[in-house]
Amino acid sequence: MSHRDKLVSIPIPRFPRPTGGNMDQRYVDQLVDALETAFDVIESTRQKEFSEITLTSLQGHGANLRIGDVFEDGGILKIVRSGEAFAASFVGTSAVGSVTVSTP
Secondary structure (H helix, E strand, O other): OOOOOOOOOOOOOOOOOOHHHOOOHHHHHHHHHHHHHHHHHHHHHHOOOOOOOOOOOOOOOOOOOOOOOEEEEOOEEEEOOOOOOOOOOOOOOOOOOOOOOOOO
16 A cells, blocks of 8 residues: 555444344344445455555564464565464473483
8 A cells, every 4th residue: 555545444334233122024134234234345445456555563473463464574474374373482392201320
């Protein structure tokens, strides 16, 4: 996104509440309309085309990010994908068998 573009907040519609606790056909129709509108808004904001994009303050690892989030790793942009695990730091310990020392 270039600096000339203006960020626009697109509100997701409020969902209807049943009146008097009754879930009649009118309420269900309003709920379906609100859900369809919300899905349209979400889908339209997810797919954009840009001729220029600037990313600042990117995290340096994938820890605590959601699937689809972008982070920078040594100058390379990476995307968090499903099934990948990231940690903020790496620590490892291990032990193999035992050692017995005997003296005559």
